[in-house]
Each structure stands twice: as C-alpha cells, then as structure tokens.
Amino acid sequence: MALIDLHKREIHCKIVYYGPGRCGKTTNLFYIYNAVSEKYRGKLLTIETKGDRTLFFDLLPINLGKIHGLDIRIQLYTVPGQAHYRATRKLVLKGVDGIVFVADSLRKRREKNIESLLDLRNNLREYNLELEEVPLVFQYNKRDLVSANIPLLTIEELENDLNKELRVPYFEAAAVKGIGVFETLREISKRTVKYVARKYIFSQNSAKAQGGIL
C-alpha cells in the first residue's frame, strides 16, 4: 500500500524483487546501492545468513525525483528465494506496489523459476491481489554466462515458461556487472508510480518524472 504524505509532499511506494534462490535479487540491490549517489539513496539494510543468502529481506530506499511537485520515494525489497521461506516472502509482499521477477537463466534452474512464479501468484492471492493487476516486469538474469559455455535457457524459452500470458516487459541482465539493472528499475518504477498515481491521486493525468536518478 503506497503512502502519500501531503505534508512532506512525498509518495512512498514498495517494489519487491522476487524470484528463486540464488537468482540475483540482492545483487541487483547491491549494484543500485553502489551506483547511485548518496543524495538519492538511503541505507542498505540486509538480513542475511552466514552463507550470504537473504534470511528475511534486504531494503534499499531510493529517491526518484519529483512528479507533480511530489517527491517519489521508493523502497526496494528483496525476498529470500529458497522454497522453505515461503512465510517470510508472504510477509515482505505485504503492501507491495510493484514487482520485479528475477528469473535465473541457467537451464538447470528452469523448474525453480516456474515454481517461484507460482508461489508469487499464490502469495499475492492471500492478500486478495492477482498477479495481473500488480505492476510487474521480468528480468532474465545471468545472460553473461553464455560466453562461459554454461547451458542457459534461451529468451524464447524463458518467455514461454513465464511470460506467455502475462505479456509484460522483460530485460536481459547480468546483475553482477550491472547490465540491465537500471533498465529494469526504470521500467518498474515508471509502472509502479503510474499505478499508484492512478489508484490514489490523479484520475487521468500521465505522470512524468523530473530529475532524480532515472
């Protein structure tokens, strides 16, 4: 649930990076954290286990600039990907305004991607949300491994497995090198802010960002 503070003239939205374990959700956040100047970002909060897997969530607040005189503040969250943390993922999804589904391009993770998307759909339903109504983009991560001769799923296969019916934008990425990270963030932010604006403030006006990191 977005929060609109007319006193400070701020809009707060929540974007969650979802996807199977080890697909690179936290890597996205780290890259954004390191690439964005301090002026536009808050502290990076991570709760991880010793094996550097996310235990609960990571949180990175960023500032996207102004729309119609309102400051857009976005909180980027990740969820723990491992299947047995389902209850935790559901908690993090509470009040979500936009979702990036990070899919692992490794061929051997094909089933994990499909399972994770289904898990997302089921978790949203518990909050009476349908996957189709929440702003969503896909990020097909680890595309750089193609040059290392590691068997990867083709974009067509990923699209067919995950995005056949949803038909939302997708981005090819190598999050560890930053490729595709900001493209993904830019698109999901645009969609989320539009969705929040339509839902809570403006009925028709199209929102356009001015300044900020994107």
Add this chain to the structure above:
Amino acid sequence: MVLTEEKIRQLQGVLENQLLTIGVSLAILIDEAGNVIVSSGNGTNVDTTSLAALAAANFGATAQIAKLLGEEDFSILYHKGKRDNIHFSKIGKEFILVTIFGDETPLGLVRLRVSQVSQELLNLLAEDDF
C-alpha cells in the same frame, strides 16, 4: 493511503501530548507494510525507515509464532536494552505504534498510555478522508 497535512498534525499532536510528555524519546506510527506514517520526538540519530521495515517484519514474524500457538497474534512486543527500551503495540489491524524510552520511564506507564492513545489514533486513521 493519503495523509493530509491536517491529519499528520493531529496524529503528531497525540504522540507528543500523550507519549513524549511521559519521557518517551521517540514515537513512530507505522503501517504493516513498513511505511512510516508519522514520527515524533528526538529521532535524528535513528534511521526510522529501517526501523519501520524491521518493526513491521518483527511483528509479522511473531504473528506466525502466535499462530503456531493457536493465537491470532501478539498485540504487544517489548525489547529491553541497556540504555533504551522499545515497545511495539498493534493499533487496529494495520498499524503499529513503536515507542522508544529510557530506564527512567516505567514500562507500566508506557503500556498504559499506549493503550489509552490506541483508540484515539485509530479514530484519526479510520476517518473517511483516506
């Protein structure tokens, strides 16, 4: 949720008059998604964004523990530190009031005040201008 300037002033007024006056150093009203709605007090050194996210997560996690015991949730949480203590109280179904206070403020008084302001905050939050 849309918060008007007037609404924020009223909510802050309640926190200041009822909680800061008994020695609470920082009072933050958050929602279950981890958004800060209003905060009041000496919070310049505290990262309220992280605190709100963690407090909401903490509540969510203990609610799952409650369910294992057949409870709906635990409506109050309290953590004691060497210098500062922190008290979390559920306000209605969607909100959490976080209060931070030192040893000179008795826990019982904090609990009493929090339960007294709970309905007042809920009335302000539930009014139909959201």
